[in-house]
Amino acid sequence: MTDAHRPVFEYKIGLLAPSRVGKSTLIASLLKEGQQLLNRETSVQLTADRPTLNRINATHNMVTGALKARVFEPGLVPSTPDPSYFRLLLEPRGQDLPIRFDILDYPGAWLEKGGNSDQNEQKWNECETFLSDSSVLIVPVDSVLLMDAGDTHAHLLTAHLAVSQIEQVVQRWAKNRRERPGEPAMVIFCPVKCETYLSDSGSLQDHSAQLRQQLCDQFSEVLETIREAAPHASVRYLPIDTFGCVELVSARWTPHADSPGGVMLMPKYRVRPPGTITRKGLDDLVSLLCRQLVEAARLQSQRTAAVRRVTAEFSRRHAEAQEGFFRDLWLKVNGERRRRIEAADGDEARYRDAEQTTRSLFDVLATLAERANGARLQHLS
């Protein structure tokens, strides 16, 4: 069996959020925690290439270091200046079945403004293509904006959440997905920085229902677009703690030249003692993504196996076909019959190989499915 026949599983995961929502932080903690979780609980392991690993570690250290010093200020993580691709491999242990997936991080401002200059516009077009090709779209949403913007600035909320820009990208993605009904399609709405509003991570108030309601209200057009353009796509709701141990103290609209309406909502946090990081929701996101990707790989492998079975059957018939006494004698004399049999044997082996891969992926999925979902993960459609 040659490399050319090896199954290749490659997927894209896109994030959709304006600047300062915390895309980079989310990616960093997703991978960091994801690795630990998968290594601990499943037979699947997550690996990153060297540059990806470096970027993840840099972001992670910045955030955790600050938290240990009990200083927590938004804007500590610098804005992402360029698009970067996080390349990762998901490998069922003991099997040579790598699933490659890429996550794209890009300056959130590009989403808001469609790139800023000619050069950026070119790059943003590439990003848009990546996003529309993604199997899974994650939409992180700033919970503080949803919950604490206040009535006086309610009219700026849609702009600050970049709802219409998100809708545009989602529209293109949904069309794309509709054209490939065999491929997975999933959108996950993730309210981030939500630990203030959910009582399961230590907050004294429980505003989970309001949070979900607010999100559905604000993103109603986006949800509608998905339902219309890609009815088969599954839509999930999963609030994710950023640190778990911080709580919003106050949020104030302060002047900010580049933001819609010339103001920005500045949150102020306190660290809830003892200041231990527990990111609720993140583990659910990790397993949800893994399951989705393995399932996608399994479906792809199943399709390949089906095609190969047909090929193998044809080759076998061709190899064993009786074409008349003299013709048969000739085929034997010049070795053609032997070649045909060899080809049929090869095709059958490839078919069995694909079958085996499908079975293996099914087993992996079964182990991943053993882990129960948390209460936070909900269906939105």
Added chain:
Amino acid sequence: MSEISRAIDALLEARLRQLPAVERESARWKTLGERLDELDTALTDLRLHTTLDPDLAASLTVPQLPEMRAGVAEAADSFRTIASRFTRTTVNLGVSGAARMGKSTLLQSVSGLDDQQIPTGDGIPVTAVRSRIFHSPTVRRAELEMHSPESFLTEVIAPLHTALALATPPRSLTDFAAWNYPKPTEDTRRRMLFARLRDLQSALPSYEHLLTGGVTSVPLEEIRPYVAYPTSEEVEAAGPGGVRRLYAAVREARIECPFPHEHVARIGIVDLPGLGEVTADAEQRHVDGLRNEVDAVLVVKRSSETSSFIDETDTAGMALLDRVRGYVRSTGEFTYVVHNVDPDKPHLAEALRGQLLHSLNDGEADRFFTVFEADVRDPEQVGREVLTPLLTRLADGLPVMDAEVLSGTRGRAAAVRDRIRLHLTDVRRVLDQVGRRAGVPEEVNDAKADQLRSGVAKRLRVLVAELAAEANHSADPGFVQAVESAYQGVLDWIDDGFGRGAQTWQELALTRMITEGHPADFAGPEFNRIRVEISRRFAALDDFFTERITDAWDRAAAAVAAECGALFSEQAGSEEADEKAGGRAVLSRLAELFEDSPQPCPGLAAAVHNLLDVRLEYRTLLYPRVRPDLAPLNLQVTHPDTGEEMQHVAVPLTEEGAKELYGIFNGLAEQAAFRIQKSLLREAAVPAAVVHALLEQFEDTLIRSGTSAQEFRRFVRSYRNDLWPEEFRGIDEANSRFARVVRVTKEIAALTEREDIAEREEEEL
């Protein structure tokens, strides 16, 4: 119980039965006085009415009103006095007599007290304080009513000054202590009075501390210095330092002790100081105090070598008793003479007996005054010869005297009443003339009323529409501003180390934590303090509410006043300086006018009252909404899901720990303030909505209630002269000022009529 006792008890009960009638009369006269006052102001009001004919206005007076008022006051006073006479639970006997006649001895014999309590002296006056003694089978005690410095100066010192014709009496005790009294003069009486003043002056330090104006209780055994002058032995023994004169501080003594006689259960004896002994002014005051306080008086008279005759002092004393008697006609039932007989000197007794017979009774025994003869030193004889016959007489005589007092008072009151009725007739005649001068057809009145009502309706409609527009805004900008400013105030306070300075706060926290060995002892009370303070600071929103509601009143008042012609023009003009009070004042006045209208407008009055009675308060309106936001500011917090009790102030007992604690407090307090602000802003539409609803309700009840049109017509009928003085000249019966005078005269007439009825009822009884 003896027959006499039973008779006395029955008598006292009979008195009590009459009390309600007397009290009614007293109250009626008091009301009559108030009505006369009201008549006076109502007439003045009417006279001042701009549209009234000047000649008529001039005749709208009752010139004799002050005299009538005085007469009514006197009648009310008299009935009040009778009421107190009928309230008494004892029959009170006054004991009177000049010095040295044996008055104190008689008191001793009646009461069973001895020299220690009621001093007797040979030749010199000894009783310094008026006392009342009551029979009590079980108790022996004395209650002393003390002078205050003021009453001491006016009742004790001032009369002496007056009698001596000295300059203005001292105004303070210091004044009195420093007063320079001249040396003795030739005149015996003046010398005696001066001596008395100087005695009181030099002894001031001994009794000054007793001038409390209160009542104090003293055991009977210790009472003597409080009621008697010091004996000459005591004066000598005291030496140059001066003797104590505690009696000077006592205004009156009330003594209770068991009397040694039968049938005296409900007897009180009042010691009247020796008549003719003090100055004339003091005597009069004394007599006024006694008026109606005693039911009969015993005058003690003793024959002696020097004074066995009825002289001028006696005559003056008897005259004085006439004043005490008041309306009692039968002198003989009120005043009795006790002839104090010395069995060792029968010839002297004989001489006095003759004197009494001729001078008092015109030669016929007991013709005018009953004379009892007894040796007053002998209690048994006093009981037999004085008390028993006296009480027997009183059992019959007192009801007669009571009736005399009552009818005497009524007679005098009737004269006053007749005069009032007479003058009332004059007032009514003038009122008739005033009333006839004007008259407005009903159609005109009704048209004006409808015009007024629709005018007010239009303006209120506009106002309600404006308020609806304001209420439709999602947030009241004023409210948002008030919340923001309160929020900022809280943040500043938190920033300032919760009002203590960050450094000080941390030092304090550290000290307390180290002392108590735990952060909780500091944190608990501190959380409480912070919660209270944050709450208090947000309660400053009440200013905003007050402003809103005041503004609503102002606008409603302006809408109504604009249609009410001249009615509020004067009020609006005078209150320009204080516009805030303006709206409320105008509406209150409007409610008053509705209520006072001679033709009632209860619906309109209620509409205005409802508008004025509303309170907008942070405490009731918003507090329930923000209270949960303060919950995390507690030492123990409860997790909403698990119900687990948690503490969130576990910090090390170090400087670092204090700093950390400060950080925790800061975060929690700021968070609470932020959440309260957020909760409040969610209610930002409430104040405007409340005000809108309120005014809409006001408009509805004022304009669209079932009786609105009718009440507006009544209102216009009553006040059209005040509303549109240019259009409605002259005055008519419906005018409120006119109506008020009519109402008051009617009330006065009714009060005087009812008096007649009451009297007839009494007489029939």
